[in-house]
Amino acid sequence: MAAGPRPRKSFLRHEKPRRATRRSERRMAPLVPKSGDAIFASIDRVVGPMNTAEASTKSEALINAELFTLTYGAMVRQLLTDLEEVDVVNKQLDQMGYNIGVRLIDEFLAKSNVSRCVDFKETADVIAKVGLKMFLGVTASVSNWDPEGSSFSLVLDDNPLVDFVELPDTFQGLHYCNILSGVIRGALEMVSMKTEITWIRDMLHGDDAYELRVKLLKQIPEEYPYKDDE
């Protein structure tokens, strides 16, 4: 299938004929057909600008960021068609995010080698700088700590999920990126923090950035399913 004429930055950069690359520079598994090289070679947005050492250790295939964006868009669209109510779709996206989050946290902890967080502030920084960078390729900033230190705002200036998206008027109540709130909630719950996450600002509704408010409800101490009988 001929590649369509989409002159995007990520394509043009890789349209030079393939030269023999060192293994550390190769980003894809070597079985990708040559015509797909130009399209699949650029994964800058999804995984972030990685250095070549990281690239060589990643054995899984990386995908084009536009494919990811379009897939997510198609999924939201399908949910809207199936469920029809914006609130139900929001809840469903959150639930899907939750399911992703409970699994993602293990991968994150295994890959990132961060140590146990001392307090919630450190958790916030780790999510914003390490977690989001690893999975979405963007960093967020943490701000607006409340006086007790139990809730903070995560501000994202850039969000690969919403490239090209414009919400039509009929779906104005939709939180398009609600999956992100579910992912964070699920991930934190697996490390014994029960949180509540709400959207404060949303670029699709006209604001200038994405702002998530993360509130720690309680820390759940680890429970063991058996009693120590000494």
Add this chain to the structure above:
Amino acid sequence: MIACVAVVGHQNNPLYLQSFTGADDALKLHHIVHCSLDVIDERVNNPKRSVITLNESYLGLLYPTESYKVYGYLSNTKVKFLVVTTDLDVKDTDIRSFFRRFHAAYVDAVSNPFHVPGKKIISRIFAVRVSGIVKAFAPGTYG
């Protein structure tokens, strides 16, 4: 100066039509665009194109009328981009780059998951970008 731009789908259904002059000759511009579609069909079916063409076919000057010139551009999905301009001499390279930017804006608008392919483009960002491209094309012909 660019009088109007139009995007027409592969079944000759209008997807986007925007005029940049006074509103009174909007209908006339639509009529001109409509006539140009026939010229495009003629060119597409003409066996003159026996040489293998590129994916993006810049069709060039389609239809010079008394005061307007119409340029066309065909994408490989048979989506037609048309530009009606009042300039007497327009450089080919300028028009080509205009169409490239126009095409890029169109592609971004169509990638919106809420856009239904085949329906009109309702994206406001697309309208803003197209106005920007039109303004950038003819910076010296105002006033």
